[in-house]
Amino acid sequence: MSHDAHDIQKSVRRYLIVFGALLVGTILTVAVNAVNFHSIAITVAVALFIATIKAFLVAGYFMHLIDEKKMIYGILASTGFFFIGLMWLTIWAMHDFPTLAK
Amino acid sequence: MQTEILPYIVEPRKDTGLYNAKVGIWLFLASEVMLFGALFSSYILLRVGAAEGTWPHHLLNIPLGTINTLVLICSSVTVVMSWASLKLNQWSKYKFYQAITILCALIFLGIKSFEYTDKFTHYEVVLKNGTSMTGHVEGSPLFLNLNKLKAAKTESIGFHPDAHASGHAEGAKGEAGGHGEGMKIATADITKLECFGPWHSTYLAIYFTLTGLHALHVFAGACVIFAIWGPLAGLWKKDPERYTNRVEVSGLFWHFVDLVWIFLFPVLYLL
Incomplete structure (x- = not known):
């Protein structure tokens, strides 16, 4: 990532655009909550979809993940692997009811 | 006696392209993802396991939660702007932006403590x-x-x-x-x-656990940012690049705190 003055000034403009997008995303999240989707699954999906876009903007631009070194991606990939494993265990546990031995 | 200087505290390693603190903070953030991930998975387990109609809704104040979200987003942008200011050698702008960050942290914690007090009364x-x-x-x-x-x-x-x-x-x-x-x-x-304390219901137990842990992170992050901004600011004159790296690393932590709240807000307040 090059950090000379011109690049930084370009980045500053990008940060302000991302800031605007995050504000719009927050208002959208609250507005969507008022809409009746007639399904909790759709409501959850829409709310989490907007949250994911906002998270991508913060991580991608404010944390510079859009243009980072390979080692950072490596750390994040292994974190993602274990995080998915953690969630999978949770979902698995929800269907693993204890039964009485006969 | 010659003093040994730890390598790569300022300049990046040739093989990774990263200085020590940056690798360190990302490894730390990876562990934080797992910490909050474990609590999120607990939330999902409790939420899905709750009998139909027993999970409370609209127990939290949505306008206050929205304001807190906006406050954290503002603080995130001021953190990144302060880092950019240092890169552009604009010290006074850096001081201004980080002052707003610290103010935002105080506003966030103030609103959170108001919400907690309201629950306890x-x-x-x-x-x-x-x-x-x-x-x-x-x-x-x-x-x-x-x-x-x-x-x-x-x-x-x-x-x-x-x-x-x-x-x-x-x-x-x-x-x-x-x-x-x-x-x-x-x-x-x-x-x-x-x-309506954490002992009152499962929902409030997970609400206080998640938001309490998050608020502790906000507090810790604000303390670090304040320390770099105030008492440790002398390093800027001695070693500006190292100082800028410190601001970047503390900023990465702060953005992570913002990221966690981006998911906590809809999950706890809206769903």
């Missing part, structure tokens, strides 16, 4: 005839319960029930209907008196 009362009500006790005492009432030999309490029997969004009086008329309840008629 909001009560469920169950009477001997089986009637259950939620509302506020006169004088807004904190953590009141039946044992404390009996110990203080209080004969009765003034109670302002919520307008909606199912509870209300504390603080959002205009939204959920506020309070009904006040009444006197004799202590002898009460079988249960409990505030």
Whole structure:
């Protein structure tokens, strides 16, 4: 990532655009909550979809993940692997009811 | 005696292209993802496992949650702008932006403590005839319960029930209907008196755990940013690149705190 003055000034403009997008995303999240989707699954999906876009903007631009070194991606990939494993265990546990031995 | 200087505290390693602190903070953030991930998975397990109609809704104040979200987003942009200011050698701008970041952190924690206080002064009362009500006790005492009432030999309490029997969004009086008329309840008629603390329900237990841990992160992050901004600012003159790296690393932590809140807000306040 090059950090000379011109690049930084370009980045500053990008940060302000991302800031605007995050504000719009927050208002959208609250507005969507008022809409009746007639399904909790759709409501959850829409709310989490907007949250994911906002998270991508913060991580991608404010944390510079859009243009980072390979080692950072490596750390994040292994974190993602274990995080998915953690969630999978949770979902698995929800269907693993204890039964009485006969 | 020659002093050994730890390598790569300022300049990046040739093979990774990263300085030590940056690798360190990303490894730390990876562990933080797992910490919050474990709590999120607990939330999912509790939420999905809750019997139909038992999971409380609209117990939290959405306008306050929204303001806190906007405050954290503002602080995130000021953190990244402060780092950019240092890269452009604009010290006074850096000081200005980080001052706003610290102010945002204080506003966030102030609003959070207001929300917590509101929970600790909001009560469920169950009477001997089986009637259950939620509302506020006169004088807004904190953590009141039946044992404390009996110990203080209080004969009765003034109670302002919520307008909606199912509870209300504390603080959002205009939204959920506020309070009904006040009444006197004799202590002898009460079988249960409990505030909306973490012990009150599963939902509140996970709410306080998640938001409490997050608030601790906000506090810790604000302390670090303040230390770099104030007492440790002398490093800028001695070693500006190292100082800028410190700002970048503390900023990465702060963005992570913002990221966590981006998911906490819809999950806890809206769903």
